Amino acid sequence: MRSALTFLTAFGALAGAALVGAAPASSAQSSTSIAPGVTYREFDIQGAKGPTHAHVITVDLRDRRVRLGLLYPGAVAARAPVSQLADAQGAVAGVNGDFFNITETQHPGVEATGSTDGPAIANGHVLKAAVPDGQRFGPALPPGTSTRDVLGVGVDRRARLDALSLTGSIRTPEGRLPLGGLNQYALPVDSIGAYTSDWGSVSRVRATCGTDTNRAAPCSTDTYEVTVRRGRVVATSDTPGQGAIAADTTVLVGREEGAQKLRKFFKGERVKVAHGLVAAHSRIPYSFALGGYPVLRDGRPLAGLDDATAAVRTAVGIADGGKRVFLFALDGAPAYRTGLTIAEVAGAMRSLGSTDAFSLDGGGSTTLVARTPGASAVTVRNHPSVDPERPVANGIGAFSRR
Structure with a gap:
């Protein structure tokens, strides 16, 4: 036809x-x-x-x-x-x-996640934030654009172009740490990322590979992971893990300086993780968006x-x-x-x-x-x-x- x-x-x-x-x-x-x-x-x-x-x-x-x-x-x-x-x-x-991480030939033994480069919102719920520009899987971006760019539809039922940036923090009795990622396959160098039940069961190792400017750079050798359930630390590990994450659980993955900060956490410690996406241009909440x-x-x-x-x-x-x-x-x-x-x-x-x-x-x-x-x-x-x-x-x- x-x-x-x-x-x-x-x-x-x-x-x-x-x-x-x-x-x-x-x-x-x-x-x-x-x-x-x-x-x-x-x-x-x-x-x-x-x-x-x-x-x-x-x-x-x-x-x-x-x-x-x-x-x-x-x-x-x-x-x-x-x-x-x-x-x-x-x-x-x-x-x-959106473009997505389909292969990891540059990191032998590391699983490709299938996760997208950009942010994503479904039914008003924030699913993920953007990977660093230098880590994106897709082709080179046009000048003046970034992995944070999205197309979305607001609750006003109007489609628009925008950019969505991650905002978030990790609070403990000792103070507050910035959140550098949310359910994304690549974290900024020296940062801490949060992984929730929205992530799925795929290994989180890929999040600690590459750098902010070179996605093919080796995986970090300085990593740490903390599991927080119902507001308290319940487990720690030197290596990012895999497997489904329960709805009441957040897994924090750190690399370099982020890993060093997470090593100070201890089992039973109170931790509160907050995260969201902030729009660059619109004050209308998005019902859906993708990169x-x-x-x-x-x-x-x-x-x-x-x-x-x-x-x-x-x-x-x-x-x-x-x-x-x-x-x-x-x-x-x-x-x-x-x-x-x-x-x-x-x-x-x-x-x-x-x-x-x-x-x-x-x-x-x-x-x-x-x-x-x-x-x-x-x-x-x-x-x-x-x-x-x-x-x-x-x-x-x-x-x-x-």
Whole structure:
């Protein structure tokens, strides 16, 4: 099922992608209604490196029956295919999400966590914070962006771009220590991170590997772990552990100076751990958020976007003051696998009507799913460039009730 998106990209040299067709964006376009407030369409794009094919889910948040939410497998350090995540949570459509730690070839014997680079919030609950910029698994970030950048939807039902920074502390009778991480696969050098039941059962060793500027640097040899249950220290260890963490328990992992501070803790000591995420731009609490990086702000592409490397991509566009959202994924079939550059993605998202746009994980992770009318399960609408469908750490789900 293919339909032409009937308007041109007039974006100049920065975005070489041209959407097929010549009618204005306001013209009637061929699309399929997936559910109230959610539609699907597909169309060709001529990129600088060759033709590609795009799949787009449009979500109208003005419809009170519709919402966007985080798709994830119930733990930060876990993965599942987008189709499985969507069906498990009842989404009618969705795409893959943030870049994630898929391999640890540079640290032999250390388990890849599957955890994402950026922050994550699900149903208003903070799941994790961002890894240091130099530790991220994804490609180089555009100038002026960081692992703290997010796309989210506030409790006001408006989508927006923002940045979320960790705030937190560890309080004992002797004083207060800063918290340097929350359920993340890489901790800043000299810091202490907190791991909760949201983390999952994967080993926490990876959190002490690499440095703030070099993710391939060796794992720290100076580490310590403290287990706090119901506000008191119940166990300590020289090595970060693994296994599920109970709901009433927080595991503190320290490296270098952080480890030295944790060695002063003793069994039975009272400890209170507090943590949250602070938004850089919005005072509206987020119902959901996930990481990636901006490519379009206020209708303008970010400076320094890569205009040379083409690939299969996933992106999200925001229009109409945050009340309309485009979930965008390219096709990974061999005929279209040349894909688009990030600069071309920015142009394509602007041509869709986006004023802001956000890049998500691409390549073999790029997956867009949607139900057919009357179906109880989603189907994969694009052709992922890997087979079978790649398990991912999270995604964006579109939910609609009749």
